[in-house]
Amino acid sequence: MASVPMPPSANKVLCCQCGILIDQNPLNTCIQCIQAKIDITEDLSKQCLLQFCGKCERYLQPPTTWVTATLESRQLLAICLKRIKGLNKVNLVDAGFVWTEPHSKRIKVKISVQKDVQGAMLQQTTIIDFQVVNQICEDCQRVEAKDYWKCVVQVRQRAQHKKTFYYLEQLILKLNAHQKTVSIKQTQDGIDFFYAGQQDARKLVDFLMSAAPCRYDTSKRLISHDIHSNTYNYKFTFSVEIVPICKDDIVVLTQKLSKELGGFGPICICYRVSQVISLIDPLTLKIVDLDSNAYWRCPFQPICIPKQLREYTVMDIDKDDAKPHNYGRESNKHELAHAWVIKTNELTSNSQQLYTKTHLGRLLNIGDTALGFDLANANVNNEHLDAIKPENLPDVILVKKVYGDKLKRHKKRKWKLIHLPIEKDTSSVATIEDKDYLDFLEDLEEDPKAREHVNIYKDPKKMLSVETEESDNENLPQISLQEMLDDLRLTDEPMDDS
Numbered sequence: 001m002a003s004v005p006m007p008p009s010a011n012k013v014l015c016c017q018c019g020i021l022i023d024q025n026p027l028n029t030c031i032q033c034i035q036a037k038i039d040i041t042e043d044l045s046k047q048c049l050l051q052f053c054g055k056c057e058r059y060l061q062p063p064t065t066w067v068t069a070t071l072e073s074r075q076l077l078a079i080c081l082k083r084i085k086g087l088n089k090v091n092l093v094d095a096g097f098v099w100t101e102p103h104s105k106r107i108k109v110k111i112s113v114q115k116d117v118q119g120a121m122l123q124q125t126t127i128i129d130f131q132v133v134n135q136i137c138e139d140c141q142r143v144e145a146k147d148y149w150k151c152v153v154q155v156r157q158r159a160q161h162k163k164t165f166y167y168l169e170q171l172i173l174k175l176n177a178h179q180k181t182v183s184i185k186q187t188q189d190g191i192d193f194f195y196a197g198q199q200d201a202r203k204l205v206d207f208l209m210s211a212a213p214c215r216y217d218t219s220k221r222l223i224s225h226d227i228h229s230n231t232y233n234y235k236f237t238f239s240v241e242i243v244p245i246c247k248d249d250i251v252v253l254t255q256k257l258s259k260e261l262g263g264f265g266p267i268c269i270c271y272r273v274s275q276v277i278s279l280i281d282p283l284t285l286k287i288v289d290l291d292s293n294a295y296w297r298c299p300f301q302p303i304c305i306p307k308q309l310r311e312y313t314v315m316d317i318d319k320d321d322a323k324p325h326n327y328g329r330e331s332n333k334h335e336l337a338h339a340w341v342i343k344t345n346e347l348t349s350n351s352q353q354l355y356t357k358t359h360l361g362r363l364l365n366i367g368d369t370a371l372g373f374d375l376a377n378a379n380v381n382n383e384h385l386d387a388i389k390p391e392n393l394p395d396v397i398l399v400k401k402v403y404g405d406k407l408k409r410h411k412k413r414k415w416k417l418i419h420l421p422i423e424k425d426t427s428s429v430a431t432i433e434d435k436d437y438l439d440f441l442e443d444l445e446e447d448p449k450a451r452e453h454v455n456i457y458k459d460p461k462k463m464l465s466v467e468t469e470e471s472d473n474e475n476l477p478q479i480s481l482q483e484m485l486d487d488l489r490l491t492d493e494p495m496d497d498s
Contacts, residue, residue, distance in 0.1 A: 034122060040115040041126040043086035050083065050107060050130045055140035066137045071107075072097045080109050080130055090115045098127060105132040142182055142196045149182050149194035150235055151201035155208065156190040157242040160305055164246055164273055165191065166440040168212060169420050170454040177207045178420060186424045198236050205238050213277055213292035214242040243295050245270050245277055247443060248309075248399050249302035250373055252384045257298035264288050266384065269359075269399055270302075272450060280331055282359040282397060287331045303380045306439060309371040309399055312341040314364050315353055337361025341396060344369060358398040369402040403446075403476050406438045413441065415479055416459045445479055 012021050015030040022030045029037075051060035058066040059079050069075035081087065081095060090113040098108035107130040114123045142148045157164055172178050178193065180200040185192045195201040205216055217239045224233040245251060253266040265281055272278040276289040320336035337360070340353045356372075364370060376395040403409070444451045456479060 031122070034117065038117055038122065039124070040090060040117065040122050041113060041124050043089050044113075044126065044128070045085040046126070046128060048080070048083045048085075048128060048130045050080065050132050051135040052132045053137040053140055054134055055136060055144075058137060060135065060137070064138075066139075071102060076107075077109065080107065080128070081111075083130070084111075084128055087113075093123065106130070107132060139196065149196060151195045151198045151238070152236075153193040153195070153201050153204050153208075153238045153240060154187075154190065155193070155240045155242065158189065158244040159246050160307060161246055161436045161439070163436060163440050163443065164212060164242055166437060167273070167450075167454075168208070170417060171211050172207075173418060173420065174453055174455050175207070177204055184420055184422045186422050191422065201236065201238055205240060208240050209292075211275065212242055212273070213275065213290070213295060214240050215292055215296055216240040243273075243277060243292065245273065245295075245302060246305070247271065247273055248306045248371075250304040250397055250399065251279070251300055251302050252382055252388075253300055254298045254384055255387065257294070257300070260298075261288050266388065267393070267397070269397070272447065274450075280334065280359060283357050283394070285330045285334055285336055285359055287329050300384065301382070303382050303385060304373040304378075304397075306371070306399075307435075309373055311344040311369050311402060312354075312372045312396065312398065313344045313347060314339055314341055314366055314368045314370060316340040316366060317361065317364055319361050320357070331359070333362075334359040335361035337364065339364065339398065341370070341372065341398070343374075354395045356394050356396040356398060360398055360401060363401045364398075370398045371400050371402060372396045372398040400446075403442075406435070406442070409442065409476065410438055414459055415456050417441075418455070418457065445476075451479070 011024060013024050014020070015022050015033060018030060018033055020030060052058075053060075053066060056066070056068075058068050059076065061067045061079050061082065067075060067079060069079060077095060077097065081092070092111060093114055094112040096110050098110050100106045100108055109128045109130065110125065111128060112123060112125045114121060116122075136144070155165075155168075178184065180195060180197070180203075182194040182196055184194070193201070193204055195204075208214060209216065218236065219239070220234040220236045222232060223235055225231070247270055249270045251268060251270060253261070253264070253268065255266070258264055258266045264286055265279070267283075268279040268281050270277060271280050276291050277295060278287065278289050280287045317337050317339045320338060337358055339356055339358050339361075341356065342351055342353050354376075358364070358370075360370065373396065375393055375397055444454060444456070
């Protein structure tokens with residue numbers, strides 16, 4: 001006998017509350033009536049607090065973890081969901097942010113949850129309101145205290161000018177190597193970096209070892225000792241010493257080191273300091289790079305620093321076409337030349353011209369000015385220099401070309417550099433007119449390789465006078481606009497309704 005199909009309303013019943021026709025369920029009540037009578041979100045906390053550190057812009061993830069998260073990000077949504085109490089009693093279906101004013105200190109999260117109520121699966125949606133509360137994290141508290149530190153990195157260089165420190169400062173800023181510092185203080189011979197942890201300080205030491213020729217030593221001092229738990233509290237000190245050789249120094253190598261380098265030198269000029277010390281022989285154009293291990297194995301001191309150089313005027317110069325063949329690398333940037341020079345302050349007198357051989361043949365012309373060292377009349381106390389025969393010593397050693405007055409060049413400079421937040425010593429404050437700093441800026445302009453790892457920013461105040469002063473700077477080394485970065489500054493300004 002064929003089965004008779006059931007009518008569509010055979011498996012349906014009337015709702016006991018409103019009387020509409022619904023599918024059968026254990027409560028015999030429609031979903032609207034169940035939701036009006038039962039609230040499955042009553043156990044959820046509708047108001048929550050969210051701790052935010054305004055210094056480092058991180059949110060607290062209980063119990064003690066601080067997490068970096070942006071507004072309406074997945075990381076922030078995960079932090080908010082963990083702060084909702086009672087969420088483990090229901091099944092989370094969906095969650096998302098509800099737009100609020102960014103400055104309102106309010107974050108709203110819309111969630112959808114499900115729960116089985118006497119055999120009926122209910123789903124409801126609610127909005128959780130989070131109030132952002134300002135709270136300084138422990139790391140920022142230590143930074144604000146300025147006296148709380150467990151490790152210090154003391155960077156020192158026994159030199160009379162600070163070109164190497166200016167270069168390291170820009171390198172640290174470019175790679176953000178000072179991110180975890182508690183404070184930075186300037187001393188007479190260098191800079192101190194204070195840290196709250198030993199690992200962060202060791203990272204800076206490793207960075208300095210890879211950025212400049214230096215060596216370091218460590219020490220620790222006992223602060224406290226708990227005899228019951230056998231725990232010790234130490235303060236660690238990393239002493240980093242940079243080689244006392246800077247750019248444009250004239251040095252005399254030891255006989256041992258000169259022989260190891262294949263008869264290089266012994267009188268040479270330091271033309272760059274980066275990861276290694278780059279030296280050039282002004283009489284043969286031979287160049288060599290010394291790392292920190294080679295220097296500390298056979299250390300040497302400069303016989304002349306840039307502050308001791310004097311100005312010489314080129315009276316005549318001849319290019320040396322017959323360049324002698326020497327063992328080792330030779331510089332392609334420089335060119336040998338025979339020059340006859342005289343001190344600039346003795347041009348009006350009948351002083352005798354001095355002959356010298358220089359590596360600046362590609363840059364110098366008749367009438368140009370160059371900085372040099374009068375070796376014939378100098379009183380130098382150096383045992384390695386005394387070992388050289390007098391007939392093998394040049395009268396003058398030319399180091400670099402002079403392109404104009406330093407202050408005038410600085411006024412026409414269309415770019416600038418940023419600096420570390422250093423607490424400077426009031427007894428030795430270096431202003432923008434400091435000669436060492438101006439020398440460093442000139443080195444960046446004259447050497448493109450020296451500015452490869454330096455962030456150079458446009459100076460808006462001086463960019464307006466570019467066209468009017470461009471004719472005066474045609475012969476000066478300059479930095480192109482393609483190498484400059486825009487100085488981006490984020491400011492909170494009210495929006496214009498129009």
